[in-house]
Amino acid sequence: MKISVVVEITKLTKKAINYYEEEGLIKPDVNPQNNYREYSQSNVDELVQISLLRQLDVSIKEIRDIILKPKMLKDKLEQHLISLDEEINRLEKSKNVLKSCLNSITNSNDGLPELTRQLLFLNRSLEMDEREKEGFMKRQIQRIFPGNFGKMLVINFSPFLNAPINTKEEEEAWLDLVKFLDEVESIEYSKEMKEMYENLTNQDMEKYEKFLTENVNKWIGITDEELLAERKQFFEIMNRMNSDPDMQSAWQITSIMTKSLKGQMKDLGYYDKFVENLKVLSSDYSEYTNTRNEFFESLNLKVDDKGKIEVAEIR
DNA sequence: ATTCTCACA
DNA sequence: TGTGAGGA
Numbered sequence: 517m518k519i520s521v522v523v524e525i526t527k528l529t530k531k532a533i534n535y536y537e538e539e540g541l542i543k544p545d546v547n548p549q550n551n552y553r554e555y556s557q558s559n560v561d562e563l564v565q566i567s568l569l570r571q572l573d574v575s576i577k578e579i580r581d582i583i584l585k586p587k588m589l590k591d592k593l594e595q596h597l598i599s600l601d602e603e604i605n606r607l608e609k610s611k612n613v614l615k616s617c618l619n620s621i622t623n624s625n626d627g628l629p630e631l632t633r634q635l636l637f638l639n640r641s642l643e644m645d646e647r648e649k650e651g652f653m654k655r656q657i658q659r660i661f662p663g664n665f666g667k668m669l670v671i672n673f674s675p676f677l678n679a680p681i682n683t684k685e686e687e688e689a690w691l692d693l694v695k696f697l698d699e700v701e702s703i704e705y706s707k708e709m710k711e712m713y714e715n716l717t718n719q720d721m722e723k724y725e726k727f728l729t730e731n732v733n734k735w736i737g738i739t740d741e742e743l744l745a746e747r748k749q750f751f752e753i754m755n756r757m758n759s760d761p762d763m764q765s766a767w768q769i770t771s772i773m774t775k776s777l778k779g780q781m782k783d784l785g786y787y788d789k790f791v792e793n794l795k796v797l798s799s800d801y802s803e804y805t806n807t808r809n810e811f812f813e814s815l816n817l818k819v820d821d822k823g824k825i826e827v828a829e830i831r
Numbered sequence: 832a833t834t835c836t837c838a839c840a
Numbered sequence: 841t842g843t844g845a846g847g848a
Contacts (some may be wrong), residue, residue: 531843552833
């Protein structure tokens with residue numbers, strides 16, 4: 517049969533059929549009179565097979581190998597599956613990077629230079645190893661929250677900043693986090709806030725760090741009994757504070773200040789971008805912060821305007 | 832109608 | 841990895 521009927525059967529184009537012959541995938545007879553090809557049924561069968569493999573994105577070279585050595589079929593297809601997976605990963609990565617760029621690029625009209633800057637930055641962030649990531653985050657936290665407050669945050673997060681990135685979700689979270697850290701401006705503390713935190717001494721910070729490193733593990737995988745003990749201890753402390761007027765006023769001041777700081781941090785996107793993404797990146801942090809939040813919610817604390825802490829119920 | 836070659840993406 | 845133009 518001539519090429520036009522083969523086109524009908526196989527749904528391939530003439531161009532493709534000619535090309536496959538040129539590449540040595542089929543060998544139709546040639547009419548010496550006019551150089552027209554005479555395609556046999558087996559030629560057509562081969563073309564159908566080629567067409568199917570091409571739709572699966574198997575390369576001409578691989579198809580040729582398979583035809584030459586049919587034993588290679590399984591091997592080649594397995595190999596091809598792997599390369600498709602790699603391709604998918606590559607595309608997913610591009611997708612994530614692009615998605616991250618897109619949000620911030622829409623409202624800023626800096627155009628191409630800004631996009632390039634972000635692409636460069638995000639791509640580099642994906643190549644960081646755990647050590648670099650940790651360093652990057654600590655530096656940025658310090659930049660956004662200058663002074664002792666930032667130091668305390670770094671201490672807070674240190675145990676959770678070195679989580680490896682394995683899944684797509686984690687990569688997406690990481691990119692979102694990097695973008696947040698990159699574009700957010702550093703915070704302006706209120707005067708009182710500044711005073712309070714800058715009055716902290718190095719010893720204070722060391723104490724805080726010691727306290728925290730000892731406490732982090734306690735909250736991960738905590739048992740019900742331990743939770744109950746924690747509860748009791750907490751109420752005791754609260755009661756002691758309530759009976760001490762100095763403590764009360766101090767508590768009142770800090771509670772007012774942290775409230776306004778929390779609002780500032782929320783406006784920055786600290787909770788939505790930083791905390792949420794870190795939860796995705798570090799299951800330890802997710803568990804730590806969730807159990808702690810549950811714990812404090814379960815206490816049902818209220819601080820009245822005199823700085824007295826209302827303890828809902830003690831069980 | 833088909834093939835060939837070349838330039839092009 | 842093909843496609844399109846254009847001549848034979």
